[in-house]
Amino acid sequence: MHSYIPATSEDKRALLSSIGIEREEDAFGDLERAGALLEGPLDLPKGRSELEVSAIVRSASNLNKPGICFIGGGAQDHAVSSVTSAITSLPSFVTAYTPYQPEISQGVLQAIFEYQSIICTLTGMDVSNASLYDGPSSVVEAASLAISAKRKSSKIVVSPTILPQSMMCLNAWALGTGNTIQVLGEKDGRCDFSGLEGALDDSAAMLIVQSPNRYGLLESFDGLADRVHEKGSLLAIYSDALSLASLRSPAEWGADLAIGDTQSLGLGLGFGGPYCGYMASRQALMRKMPGRIIGQTEDSQGRRCFVLTLQAREQHIKRERATSNICSNEALCCLATAVQSAMLGPEGMKEAFSLSYHKAHWLYERLMALGLKSMDEGFWDEFPLVFESHKKARAFQKALGMKGILVGFPAEKESSMLMVAVTEKRTREDMEAFLQAAKEAL
Amino acid sequence: MEKLLNELSINGRRAYRFPDLDVEAHKAIDPSLLRQGSLDLPQMAEVDVVRHYARLSRLAYGVDDGFYPLGSCTMKYNPKLNEALSHLEGFTELHPLADAEHSQGSLKILYETVDMLCKVTGMDQGTLQPCAGAHGEYTGLKLIRAYHLRRNDSKRSVMLIPSSAHGTNPASASVNGFETVAVASDERGLVDLKDLESKLSDNVAGIMLTNPNTLGLFELDIRRIADMVHACGGLLYYDGANMNAIMGFGRPGDMGFDVMHLNLHKTFSTPHGGGGPGSGAVLVKQALAPFLPVPVAAKGLKGYSLDWDRPQSIGKVSGFWGNFLVIVRAYAYLLSMGSDGLREASAMATINANYMARCISAFFPIAYPGLCKHEFVLSLAAFKEETGCSALDVAKALLDKGYHPPTMYFPSLVHEALMIEPTETESRETLDGFIEALKCIHDKAYSNPEELHSSPATTVIGRPDEAEAAKRAKVNWL
Numbered sequence: 024m025h026s027y028i029p030a031t032s033e034d035k036r037a038l039l040s041s042i043g044i045e046r047e048e049d050a051f052g053d054l055e056r057a058g059a060l061l062e063g064p065l066d067l068p069k070g071r072s073e074l075e076v077s078a079i080v081r082s083a084s085n086l087n088k089p090g091i092c093f094i095g096g097g098a099q100d101h102a103v104s105s106v107t108s109a110i111t112s113l114p115s116f117v118t119a120y121t122p123y124q125p126e127i128s129q130g131v132l133q134a135i136f137e138y139q140s141i142i143c144t145l146t147g148m149d150v151s152n153a154s155l156y157d158g159p160s161s162v163v164e165a166a167s168l169a170i171s172a173k174r175k176s177s178k179i180v181v182s183p184t185i186l187p188q189s190m191m192c193l194n195a196w197a198l199g200t201g202n203t204i205q206v207l208g209e210k211d212g213r214c215d216f217s218g219l220e221g222a223l224d225d226s227a228a229m230l231i232v233q234s235p236n237r238y239g240l241l242e243s244f245d246g247l248a249d250r251v252h253e254k255g256s257l258l259a260i261y262s263d264a265l266s267l268a269s270l271r272s273p274a275e276w277g278a279d280l281a282i283g284d285t286q287s288l289g290l291g292l293g294f295g296g297p298y299c300g301y302m303a304s305r306q307a308l309m310r311k312m313p314g315r316i317i318g319q320t321e322d323s324q325g326r327r328c329f330v331l332t333l334q335a336r337e338q339h340i341k342r343e344r345a346t347s348n349i350c351s352n353e354a355l356c357c358l359a360t361a362v363q364s365a366m367l368g369p370e371g372m373k374e375a376f377s378l379s380y381h382k383a384h385w386l387y388e389r390l391m392a393l394g395l396k397s398m399d400e401g402f403w404d405e406f407p408l409v410f411e412s413h414k415k416a417r418a419f420q421k422a423l424g425m426k427g428i429l430v431g432f433p434a435e436k437e438s439s440m441l442m443v444a445v446t447e448k449r450t451r452e453d454m455e456a457f458l459q460a461a462k463e464a465l
Numbered sequence: 466m467e468k469l470l471n472e473l474s475i476n477g478r479r480a481y482r483f484p485d486l487d488v489e490a491h492k493a494i495d496p497s498l499l500r501q502g503s504l505d506l507p508q509m510a511e512v513d514v515v516r517h518y519a520r521l522s523r524l525a526y527g528v529d530d531g532f533y534p535l536g537s538c539t540m541k542y543n544p545k546l547n548e549a550l551s552h553l554e555g556f557t558e559l560h561p562l563a564d565a566e567h568s569q570g571s572l573k574i575l576y577e578t579v580d581m582l583c584k585v586t587g588m589d590q591g592t593l594q595p596c597a598g599a600h601g602e603y604t605g606l607k608l609i610r611a612y613h614l615r616r617n618d619s620k621r622s623v624m625l626i627p628s629s630a631h632g633t634n635p636a637s638a639s640v641n642g643f644e645t646v647a648v649a650s651d652e653r654g655l656v657d658l659k660d661l662e663s664k665l666s667d668n669v670a671g672i673m674l675t676n677p678n679t680l681g682l683f684e685l686d687i688r689r690i691a692d693m694v695h696a697c698g699g700l701l702y703y704d705g706a707n708m709n710a711i712m713g714f715g716r717p718g719d720m721g722f723d724v725m726h727l728n729l730h731k732t733f734s735t736p737h738g739g740g741g742p743g744s745g746a747v748l749v750k751q752a753l754a755p756f757l758p759v760p761v762a763a764k765g766l767k768g769y770s771l772d773w774d775r776p777q778s779i780g781k782v783s784g785f786w787g788n789f790l791v792i793v794r795a796y797a798y799l800l801s802m803g804s805d806g807l808r809e810a811s812a813m814a815t816i817n818a819n820y821m822a823r824c825i826s827a828f829f830p831i832a833y834p835g836l837c838k839h840e841f842v843l844s845l846a847a848f849k850e851e852t853g854c855s856a857l858d859v860a861k862a863l864l865d866k867g868y869h870p871p872t873m874y875f876p877s878l879v880h881e882a883l884m885i886e887p888t889e890t891e892s893r894e895t896l897d898g899f900i901e902a903l904k905c906i907h908d909k910a911y912s913n914p915e916e917l918h919s920s921p922a923t924t925v926i927g928r929p930d931e932a933e934a935a936k937r938a939k940v941n942w943l
């Protein structure tokens with residue numbers, strides 16, 4: 024018998040006999056009748072003890088060399104407080120599911136309600152949902168929302184400077200649906216809006232832009248919302264959640280939808296996930312939002328409480344007419360983001376923003392002085408190093424990697440650019456080691 | 466009730482501190498790019514943050530707190546070993562864009578997890594990029610679309626879906642631009658072959674099936690169905706949400722399925738996190754492999770790597786390589802269970818369900834009696850006629866007995882449905898305790914139905930006013 028299965032062979036015999044079945048195989052007589060019964064065991068090793076499994080997985084973990092992380096490109100090594108990790112390990116949070124039963128799930132419901140409030144504060148929006156899978160999937164959901172919000176639309180217009188992984192997700196989403204993606208031009212590492220009015224024809228439903236963008240550069244969206252609205256489209260702005268502590272919020276730029284990832288706010292790196300897509304909108308789009316939303320109400324005795332609400336949008340009720348197919352989301356990551364936000368508070372968040380900013384610029388200037396190439400200095404905490412070829416960039420990455428200093432390519436095939444991010448976690452010493460290694464590599 | 470974070474906030478309080486800036490400051494950012502308004506977030510001391518969440522966690526109910534027979538969700542025990550291993554720094558501190566030399570351990574886990582899942586399911590290749598079951602459906606249907614398009618077969622616009630299917634199935638089909646056509650269930654609770662026959666044409670891109678289906682019944686005609694759908698040029702999608710019923714006993718790949726997802730947060734024991742994160746591994750037969758999302762974890766002479774060179778790929782479905790820390794847990798689970806443990810898990814999940822069904826059928830009718838797999842559905846329609854107590858009332862009364870109730874009102878073809886899935890990780894004593902509680906509630910409905918209507922009475926709140934919630938739509942503290 025196996026450790027996670029309490030039944031003894033005695034139990035099993037007793038249970039079988041009480042259902043009038045002699046042998047275990049007979050409980051699978053239906054598979055046999057269907058001609059679907061597997062002959063022989065699965066082609067896997069036998070089960071292992073805790074000590075053996077632990078040794079195997081630990082040795083895999085030891086094969087990884089996280090190094091001193093200067094990698095950007097859609098995830099950054101921002102600090103995660105010990106409190107955040109401790110709270111997101113509490114068993115009742117970890118082992119619960121979607122709070123379908125509000126009477127015994129107020130803890131989860133309230134925590135997500137608080138997360139929604141924090142996202143609304145950061146983005147300036149009216150309504151936040153209870154998370155999407157990750158940032159790129161929030162781009163896809165935004166596109167989907169727009170197409171259903173505007174009748175007869177079939178086109179999404181997008182800045183070329185959104186993350187390459189978002190662009191790939193968006194193109195995959197369009198595949199076979201009859202919807203198209205039109206990419207605007209790029210100038211100096213930012214979106215060139217000169218062709219905007221032409222692109223926003225009647226078929227266009229939404230413009231999606233990003234700042235800080237895929238190169239880490241900040242973009243100005245001054246007057247953009249008016250131009251987009253003039254053409255009858257919606258505007259979605261994608262941003263890193265932590266960056267919104269100090270940067271102009273999507274609502275302040277006039278956007279209809281704020282999307283992005285909260286990875287920078289309490290989720291850590293984890294080799295790419297789980298992260299957490301956020302989406303927040305103006306009131307007018309509330310009933311078009313994808314995914315769970317938690318709302319406040321009262322019980323029969325007038326006690327304040329929280330429930331899953333506006334469910335008439337969702338797949339379990341609307342099926343093929345739902346606003347999205349999402350069911351399970353990233354709830355525990357919402358919790359992490361909320362706890363991290365409470366730990367940092369407004370001042371701590373702004374400090375993390377500004378420490379990253381100053382450090383990144385300090386390193387940038389010194390790397391430029393070594394003769395390396397980038398774009399301009401209008402970035403927050405991340406900038407690209409631009410090389411002549413993928414090969415040259417790869418050689419540089421390898422040389423730094425030998426010293427335990429990690430820089431990374433964007434999430435796409437064979438780029439000639441390396442993304443360098445500097446967060447509040449990196450010290451002067453780390454950066455001096457980076458500079459030393461860079462000097463030796465050149 | 467617990468106060469909200471903003472109600473606990475005191476101006477000037479501060480928890481987390483950073484080191485001072487240790488380099489020269491750069492010039493300030495252009496103010497036109499900066500936030501204009503204030504940032505009105507909670508200001509808290511560390512101890513108050515901790516106590517707030519400690520209190521909230523006591524207002525939550527997880528598998529660690531008790532029996533959670535939520536049908537279709539496979540709320541099995543989440544091993545602590547897997548939690549510990551997923552927190553190893555070699556995993557948590559590694560950036561997804563670290564080069565292959567620095568990420569051999571993670572790449573090995575991605576590669577071997579796909580490999581083991583293929584062996585469990587009888588499929589050939591796969592991706593771990595999808596972050597949940599519905600995301601897996603989305604991805605799998607995209608692959609079906611890409612397959613037909615590649616063959617210049619662009620008229621296939623219909624996805625067939627049994628009326629008993631989970632809501633994400635039609636929703637995923639629709640997000641993918643397919644027209645959904647429902648296939649009826651017959652009196653056995655299985656796919657109605659005549660109805661299926663009538664809906665097959667060369668417009669059909671495929672069919673989505675859960676097997677065992679959402680009634681907990683194995684599709685006896687699965688091979689027939691596969692032949693029929695394949696004969697008209699369609700493909701078969703397997704919603705693996707119910708895979709916990711058949712591991713080691715049957716494999717979707719052998720039944721004729723072309724593409725499928727698994728919910729690692731169900732069958733492979735990763736915790737549900739209050740609603741997520743999960744992982745929706747997608748596995749395919751060779752014919753669909755060229756279309757898999759990029760990159761794919763590969764093993765070569767120089768070790769493990771990420772293969773981006775896949776010209777027919779649909780692109781990406783999530784930012785990086787999937788919910789990696791969830792995948793680590795599933796990997797540890799696969800190693801722990803092995804071929805014998807997985808088979809035993811499905812055997813006991815099925816035996817437990819049949820045992821419960823047998824015992825409960827003495828007072829509540831099973832919607833489709835007979836041998837079930839890992840779950841079964843009660844119909845309380847007649848009970849409601851007699852007592853005025855609904856499935857909802859019974860569910861709420863179970864809260865007072867300390868249990869998480871079963872899934873309610875799904876699948877919709879059963880009236881007043883309660884769907885019970887015990888899983889293999891529960892002991893006979895636990896099952897008996899639940900059965901007794903349910904019997905007690907059943908009897909109470911005949912003697913004192915009012916008590917059921919007004920339940921729960923022992924929880925921190927009574928039934929919330931859901932209509933008011935939707936009407937007011939107060940969705941944040943602002």
Ligand SMILES: Cc1ncc(COP(=O)(O)O)c(C=O)c1O
Pocket residue numbers: 349350351537538597598599600631633634675679704706707728743745
């Ligand atoms: C039968 C079935 N299919 C699909 C899903 C969707 O899975 P997820 O919630 O992981 O997206 C579920 C989950 O509840 C399910 O029970």
